[in-house]
Amino acid sequence: MKFSPHSLAVAAALIALAGCATRPTEGTTEINLVAINDLHGHLEADKFTYAGVGEKKERTVQAGGIDTLGAALQAWRKEDRELLLVGAGDMIGASPALSAMWADEPTIGALDLLGLQVSSVGNHEFDQGRIELLRQQKGGCASPRAEKACKFDGAWGGAKFDYLAANVIDANTRKPLLPPYRILESKGVKIAFIGAVLKDTAEVVASANIAGLQFGDEAEAVNRLLPELRKQGVGVFVVLLHQGGRTAAEFDKQYCDDLEGDLVPVVRKLDPAIKLVISGHSHKGYLCKVDGKLVTQAQMGGHMLSRIKLVVDRQTNQVVDVSARNVVMEKGAFGSDPRAEAYLAKVRQRGNAELAKPVARIAVPAVTRDAKGGDESALGNLVADATLFGGRPYGAQIAFMNTGGIRATLETGEGNVVSKGQALAVLPFGNTTTVMNLTGAQIRALLEQQWVGDKAETRGLLQVSEGFTYQYDLRKPAGQRVLEASLNGIPLDDNASYRVAANNFLAEGGDAFPMFAKGTNRAETGIRDIDSLNAYLARREQDQKPAGLAPAQPRIVRVR
Structure with a gap:
């Protein structure tokens, strides 16, 4: 040797x-x-x-x-x-x-x-x-x-x-x-x-x-x-x-x-x-x-x-x-x-034949989970969008994803084609999707839970789906850091109810987000996150809008 x-x-x-x-x-x-x-x-x-x-x-x-x-x-x-x-x-x-x-x-x-x-x-x-x-x-x-x-x-x-x-x-x-x-x-x-x-x-x-x-x-x-x-x-x-x-x-x-x-x-x-x-x-x-x-x-x-x-x-x-x-x-x-x-x-x-099967073609050679100094990543956006896609039949309007649940960059093979194995490397837990009702006020309180104490340390900001945006200011005291929040350009109404999708880990209050556990009218869909991701990638290719590009405008904006 x-x-x-x-x-x-x-x-x-x-x-x-x-x-x-x-x-x-x-x-x-x-x-x-x-x-x-x-x-x-x-x-x-x-x-x-x-x-x-x-x-x-x-x-x-x-x-x-x-x-x-x-x-x-x-x-x-x-x-x-x-x-x-x-x-x-x-x-x-x-x-x-x-x-x-x-x-x-x-x-x-x-x-x-x-x-x-x-x-x-x-x-x-x-x-x-x-x-x-x-x-x-x-x-x-x-x-x-x-x-x-x-x-x-x-x-x-x-x-x-x-x-x-x-x-x-x-x-x-x-x-x-x-x-x-x-x-x-x-x-x-x-x-x-x-x-x-x-x-x-x-x-x-x-x-x-x-x-x-x-x-x-x-x-x-x-x-x-x-x-x-x-x-x-x-x-x-x-x-x-x-x-x-x-x-x-x-x-x-x-x-x-x-x-x-x-x-x-x-x-x-x-x-x-x-x-x-x-x-x-x-x-x-x-x-x-x-x-x-x-x-x-x-x-x-x-x-x-x-x-x-x-x-x-x-x-x-x-x-x-x-x-x-x-x-x-x-x-x-x-x-x-x-x-x-x-x-x-x-x-x-035993594994390679199954894992090599193609899922879909995407727009780029790889979608990274690296936020590059920001608060959201291209892959975080993609997984949140896939979660929303999977929850749509249950009325989902907003989806959240925890960064710790995204385990690897989404790689591709020849022609930017994602295989089953490459997709599974991103979401290996086999979590399922839960859809629930949260009020606008509860969503704001949920976002405030992203920071710990007066030092505003974060465990990693939740990744959010397309159409949902918010601003935050770490100079504000705890509980008052989230500023504007809107869905499809319309400000959240604290008294209105919204359908929110998340994986079952988050939905039970995991990663120290207890507000999720207060959601009502819960639908335990049984849809695995990896299945939602694969279906979403395939749909985007079918619609000739391959996934993978970062959004033109950020969804999470820090006020400095």
Whole structure:
């Protein structure tokens, strides 16, 4: 196999780092872990741009893919056959079409092939509801998305690895939905891996999918397990926490001390005996210290893996040292893994024929979700218009779309033709459309919910459909920022009722937009967002008005 000069440099650096690694002293044992988080069904490599410590210029490489991950793990297991592969959630959900079209079963199968042992559950594991999550874990074909389940490889036997969730409780039974922990052994040392998901999961998952579940405080759920684990002879505890932070530090800086975000107070509340927290959710690569604990995250999509070493004192059964580094999974840098390559080839063969089918021709080679410094994007406008199109038979006049639900730029092939796979990459959740009545005053209040507090921070402005426009001024106090709002040039009447369309996630108050939940005369259409998008693109082509061009006039205007 041929290697690029950069690939050889990466390999040399890894060898050098391995030679400098901390060696266990007499009476201690070294445990090797590899951690992955937020894979999101990325079975194939894609572009990844990064710069490490001391690198002034960013580089762009092909990174990730289960074949690359398999090759790296194969090489590292030659160094330590007892290496443990663990995860920090969102292994599935918001996945590319190659995984999403088969209910993410190919990704779970790939993780089994890679030897994943345990993973905390992430918020995206709840995207299709508890029934589907438990089916994916335990097996079977009874699924809320029967058109996808068990269609990839026949009968589904379930994941071989364990999903863990110490802080997710069934409100009826008062028992954990999933195991809170699993004890694994390496070099004769028992290690307890404790899983938890962000306590605010209810704010980012459709409420119908988590009905009857309670999400408790992450640190409290973890800490109360330690006495039980100690009775089982465990003195080494690793927290797999699907909650994230942010830092200005490079992904490979050892070690940052400026970690911020919701993750930090959780780590500070953890028992001092916990020396390692493997995190996820924020899609940021970092290696940081918080109150003496090492906190890691390995970006997302399989672009990197975290290599972690625990040094354990055999006499005290406690961790005396922990170290880590994040390694970019550059394609071709780790040799090959024939089993992973064969598996990926099988998935591609099964999926590509269906995904390659054309949907429609559009006006441009790609429609981007990048707002380019503004408040709306060409793709946001397009998806909102498609949502309105799907809701028209139910009287829809206005449609809204959350930016977080748009997962990728809409790419095209030859002749600007969009394929099924390219469309599905944009809207992989399988959300359905809900149409409801909101008054003009409620719509204004809804728009005010886009900003948080006096600082006017936004989670990403809602994208709006054609014909609806408004202005806003961030210099105004909270609750008074929305100025003019109109539909087809006519100002909204606070007392009039309007038919509003949104995906079911938003319609239930998701993404912290509770005003949607107050809508009346609700019509649960059952129309999938991806079907509305495909039908809208096809209609525009049929009408000889191909979609994709940005509107001549902005729909959202900021007054400065």
